[in-house]
Amino acid sequence: MRFLLAAFAASLAMAAAPAQAKYSLCNKTSYALSAAIGYVDGDRLATRGWWRLRPGQCKVVLTEPANPGRYFVYAEAIPGHRGPLRSWSGETPLCVENAGFFNLRNQEVCRDDPTRQRSFFDVEVTPEAGGTWQTDFAEASNYTVYSAEVAGVQRLLRDLGKEVGAIDGALGRDTQRALAAYRAEKGLSEGAVIDDAVIDALIEDANAREAKLGFFYCNKASAPVWSAIAEPEKDGVYVSKGWWKIEPGDCAKVIKGALAHDHFYVYGVIEEGRAERRLAGGDRTFCVNAVKFAISSEAACADQEYDEAVFRRFEIGAAPSATFDFVEDMFVAPPAQ
Known part of the structure; x- marks a missing residue:
């Protein structure tokens, strides 16, 4: 779920001395946030984060003057908040690290890994700002x-x-x-x-x-697994979501919060050169796309211009959390060349 965002220039910018110039982020929401910023650094587009912003907290994230031009900002609620992940986002995909502080000057590092991309929104810093700018993350409640x-x-x-x-x-x-x-x-x-x-x-x-809650994928195979999942939404309707790239030995949470369904449909594929090894044992077809997706099963895949893949049913009973392990022999052999 995406929230409306509000970006505001600091009204005191005109009076700020150059030594005080800065770019600040201010959290005027009821959520604890992790925030990041993108900006031009020399001849490259850099991204930097994550800054933890407590509710009501403002923080300087760039101490150098905010030059006139375009910046990019993104924030997401901490995972501990109940419900779907909330984000304050836009339409520009940029690279991040999924944990810890990062400072990236190469936007190619996440090109093949959608889990390391976030959709930033644009902020246009004006010359009149005098080098100081503040972006507020806000909610409809319009908190101070x-x-x-x-x-x-x-x-x-x-x-x-x-x-x-x-x-x-x-x-x-x-x-x-x-x-x-x-x-x-x-x-x-x-x-x-x-x-x-x-x-x-x-x-x-x-x-x-x-x-401790949610649905996890763990990769116990010897190669990276591109994974997707189909989650019940309402009577007979599912939403298929992907992709999560999981390196050998790693795990990823694909659904947050206590699980409310007794089964899910799982899918994975291992790329071997130009061939693919798909998860075996599938019994139901869902829609997939070449890039990150969330697709309802209410309409046919062809009608929505999506591809199809055969997912495998995974029973979990009434458990509030579950883990599915991708194991090497679960994947079919690639077709003979």
Whole structure:
């Protein structure tokens, strides 16, 4: 699910001295975010991230002057938030690393790996800004910096199963009660106090909870596996999604959160030169595409101009999480040349 985003120039930019010039990102949402930026660096397009932005937090991400021209910005909610991944995004695919801080000056490194690409939105920095610019990530609720911080604490408490009432950015009685109880549980100072320590503890606990849930693929084959999955959506209708490139020995989460279905359909393919080894044992056809996709089964693949692949049913029962291992002998041999 993508949220509307808002990008705003800092109104104080005209008065800023060159030494104060900078590019800042400001989180005016109820989500804890991981943010990245793209910019021209000499003769190359560079990307840099991830910066953790607590709800209500603003952070300088480039200390050099924001030159007039185009920048690219992206943010996504931390995995610990319940529900589908939220992102503040656009139409420009750029490279990132999936974990840790990165500073990339070669946009070719992710060309063949869609899991390392994110869709950035464009920001046009004007000459009148004087080298200082701020981009705000926002929600329809139009929070201020303070109310975003409160709403973020409410959302994180709810992610952990605490009763807080509405997520509205108001520090009401239910929120104060839940916050004070959580602080006591974590051994923090008493009272319904919002500070960096409690927000960081909430983020850590929410992420730890989510890490145990979801659908995982693990590659136990000797070559990279390009994987896809088909997830039940409603009666008889599925959504097929891909691709995740999984290196030998690695695992990837392809569905986040507690699983709500008793089965899924799995698919994988190993490329060997010009040949392909596809996952055997398939019993149902779903749509796939050459690039990243999410396709409903309500319409025929040909009518949507997509290809077809035969997926394999995988039963999980009532488990809140599941792992499917790709093993070498699961893949059919490539056709004889």
